[in-house]
Amino acid sequence: MREWICAKTTDWRSYLFLTCTLPAALLVCATATGNLGVNPLETIRDTTGIWTLRFLLVTLAITPVRRIIGWHKIIRARRMVGLFAFFYAVLHFVSYVWLDQFFALHAMIDDLMKRPFIMAGYASFVVLVPLAVTSTKKWILRLGGKRWQLLHRLIYFSAAAGVVHYFWRVKLDVQSPIIYGLLLGTLLLGRLRRSIALASGQASDTGSSSVV
Amino acid sequence: MLIQRAADILSSEITPEDVYQNRREFLKTALFAPAAAMQGFNTTEKVTPYEYATTYNNYYEFGTDRGDPSKNSGKFQTKPWTVTVEGMVKKPARYDLDDLLKGLAPEDRTYRMRCVERWSMVIPWRGIPLASLIRKLEPLPSAKYLEFKAILARDQMPGQRSRLFGGGLDWPYVEGLRLDEAMNSLTLIAVGMYGKPLPTQNGAPLRLITPWKYGFKGIKAIVAIRFVETQPVSSWMKSWPEAYGFYANVNPSADHPRWNQSREQRIGEPGNPFLGQATRPTLMFNGYGEQVAHMYAGMDLRKNY
Numbered sequence: 480m481r482e483w484i485c486a487k488t489t490d491w492r493s494y495l496f497l498t499c500t501l502p503a504a505l506l507v508c509a510t511a512t513g514n515l516g517v518n519p520l521e522t523i524r525d526t527t528g529i530w531t532l533r534f535l536l537v538t539l540a541i542t543p544v545r546r547i548i549g550w551h552k553i554i555r556a557r558r559m560v561g562l563f564a565f566f567y568a569v570l571h572f573v574s575y576v577w578l579d580q581f582f583a584l585h586a587m588i589d590d591l592m593k594r595p596f597i598m599a600g601y602a603s604f605v606v607l608v609p610l611a612v613t614s615t616k617k618w619i620l621r622l623g624g625k626r627w628q629l630l631h632r633l634i635y636f637s638a639a640a641g642v643v644h645y646f647w648r649v650k651l652d653v654q655s656p657i658i659y660g661l662l663l664g665t666l667l668l669g670r671l672r673r674s675i676a677l678a679s680g681q682a683s684d685t686g687s688s689s690v691v
Numbered sequence: 692m693l694i695q696r697a698a699d700i701l702s703s704e705i706t707p708e709d710v711y712q713n714r715r716e717f718l719k720t721a722l723f724a725p726a727a728a729m730q731g732f733n734t735t736e737k738v739t740p741y742e743y744a745t746t747y748n749n750y751y752e753f754g755t756d757r758g759d760p761s762k763n764s765g766k767f768q769t770k771p772w773t774v775t776v777e778g779m780v781k782k783p784a785r786y787d788l789d790d791l792l793k794g795l796a797p798e799d800r801t802y803r804m805r806c807v808e809r810w811s812m813v814i815p816w817r818g819i820p821l822a823s824l825i826r827k828l829e830p831l832p833s834a835k836y837l838e839f840k841a842i843l844a845r846d847q848m849p850g851q852r853s854r855l856f857g858g859g860l861d862w863p864y865v866e867g868l869r870l871d872e873a874m875n876s877l878t879l880i881a882v883g884m885y886g887k888p889l890p891t892q893n894g895a896p897l898r899l900i901t902p903w904k905y906g907f908k909g910i911k912a913i914v915a916i917r918f919v920e921t922q923p924v925s926s927w928m929k930s931w932p933e934a935y936g937f938y939a940n941v942n943p944s945a946d947h948p949r950w951n952q953s954r955e956q957r958i959g960e961p962g963n964p965f966l967g968q969a970t971r972p973t974l975m976f977n978g979y980g981e982q983v984a985h986m987y988a989g990m991d992l993r994k995n996y
Contacts, residue, residue: 590951
């Protein structure tokens with residue numbers, strides 16, 4: 480336990496950090512060299528959007544993966560990966576507000592009201608904000624583990640709204656949104672099964688250490 | 692009680708003031724300028740690079756991703772090609788493509804193309820004015836609409852085999868036009884672009900071009916033209932009636948459930964997106980109002996989307 484708290488700063492997580500910045504770095508490179516493809520705006524919007532969803536799913540996968548492969552230290556990556564989901568969500572949101580709509584407030588409100596997929600994306604993004612803000616150790620202490628954990632269950636909602644946003648956004652090409660939906664469904668069902676099992680006392684509670 | 696006499700002259704028949712004021716000039720250009728330039732058939736806007744126009748396509752028969760058609764249509768067979776002409780027409784028959792177009796002179800037209808997905812291009816087409824083809828086929832007076840059918844070729848088109856890959860439209864792809872729309876001088880049956888034969892991913896060997904309508908109206912790889920009395924139901928109307936109507940005229944004030952249509956991205960000219968230059972305003976009828984607006988006089992185009 481002690482090792483967890485006094486983690487060295489240059490451990491495997493540094494490499495993970497660099498890896499998580501790669502999609503953004505590649506996007507910046509492609510922008511600088513004019514390699515964003517036929518529709519640059521669309522490339523930026525879609526790339527940041529899909530990486531938001533991927534990072535959300537990876538964040539949700541960390542706890543079950545930890546249990547399955549038994550590598551408990553992996554939990555130390557969860558906050559970072561979750562914050563990267565937020566980072567890509569911010570880029571995605573900014574690409575819409577700035578590059579696509581160029582701050583045209585009226586048009587954006589119109590979009591929000593008329594288009595359920597915009598509303599779903601917005602909802603997915605907005606609930607991530609309190610999660611990012613309260614991601615520090617200070618906030619965990621301030622809220623208390625139980626309440627903090629409860630609040631952070633909002634990530635389920637965010638991920639679900641993200642998948643819905645993706646599904647509603649496409650015309651008929653639903654293949655990829657369905658795959659993401661199935662992955663999310665698997666992760667959520669796994670949690671549901673586990674919490675039912677825990678409630679009936681069939682499994683030991685290894686989840687409590689995942690608070691930090 | 693207000694008694695009003697109906698106007699004895701249609702507003703569309705009144706010569707605009709600037710035209711009659713300059714009638715000498717008008718006669719000069721009408722006599723000496725090539726017909727296409729005179730009627731605004733060729734936009735002088737920057738032509739979209741060939742590479743973009745041939746690698747960024749919506750052609751669900753070859754996959755729903757815009758990069759799919761250029762990847763998956765390489766082996767598509769366009770020879771021999773027959774087109775069935777049927778319905779209310781004097782000469783119904785199965786034509787070999789060359790026979791169908793025999794005696795009809797192709798023209799070069801550089802048109803704007805506005806996709807319903809909020810992007811646009813400028814493409815130099817080569818094609819036969821549909822009006823001259825229709826005149827050759829001699830429709831019966833009862834014919835009010837044209838229904839076009841694209842090829843059904845599951846063995847060659849992966850999107851027709853798989854629901855997931857091709858979006859699950861009701862194949863073959865069907866489109867339609869009112870007869871006057873089909874006869875409009877802008878309407879083209881394209882057989883080439885950029886001075887070359889039409890590439891497979893752009894609808895070889897023949898496709899429809901209606902530049903004042905959204906791109907999906909431009910049915911590709913046409914195998915049947917039917918003259919009918921009632922309004923045809925297109926594939927997109929069938930699949931999503933709230934989003935896709937029969938007319939599909941470019942209209943910045945008629946919204947699509949997915950996209951706000953008031954602006955568009957011109958492919959190949961992104962401008963500086965950080966300065967708000969990523970999009971430009973979309974024009975009513977894609978800027979072809981002068982040529983087509985009269986056909987919709989008195990219609991509510993938000994309802995008839």
